[in-house]
Amino acid sequence: MKFGVVIFPGSNCDEDIIYVLNNILGQEVVRLWHKDHDLQGCDFIVLPGGFSFGDYLRSGAIARFSPIMQEVIQFAAKGGYVMGICNGFQILTESGLLEGALLHNKNRKFICRNTFVLPQTQNSLLTAQIDAQRVLKIPVAHGEGNYFADADTLKSINDNDQVLFRYCDEAGNITNDANPNGTLENIAGITNKNRNVFGFMPHPERAADAVLANEDGLAIFESILSMVKA
């Protein structure tokens, strides 16, 4: 599979995701500069984490005007796969490719620590191959990870089975105490109605290498790869 990782000024998880996709999972990966207009025939576009344009205005609010986003939006409209991790998720909501918004964390602090998440649907590339009871330990690192949507949007996201993951405790209980940032209903990741655009706040690329003593993030990438091959 050919992955394209978009690099914005201020991206800082681009090399991490490239390393995981290429060195660990053996996939072809190209770097796409945010000013490019050519997606180079990629099958799957990743918007990585970081601080695009220094998070000025709001995280992702300026990156959504980067030239390449015109192509990413067209690609997604034709059913192309797009995944945003952390800042990438923020860029996807700012672009209108995903519903809702990512607000400042409830405690107004930047949170950098491990969290636990539980898959919420089997009907997505990211989760289809993960046991529904399997709790994944994946770190977060964000100041604006507090997912918000108005009541009608939240209802339709739930009704359409668009929630990918919710934060939980180590035993898999979805509780207020396990909610790191105030996010609505413990939401950690969502997909769009067509199920080809994905946003995820934690960083699976930071938990995908044996030397880090945590490979839980690999489950997500392995699910994507096996589903796309199938």
Ligand SMILES: NC(=O)CC[C@H](N)C(=O)O
């Ligand atoms: N790790 C990230 O991608 C951080 C996202 C964004 N800069 C925030 O603080 O919310």
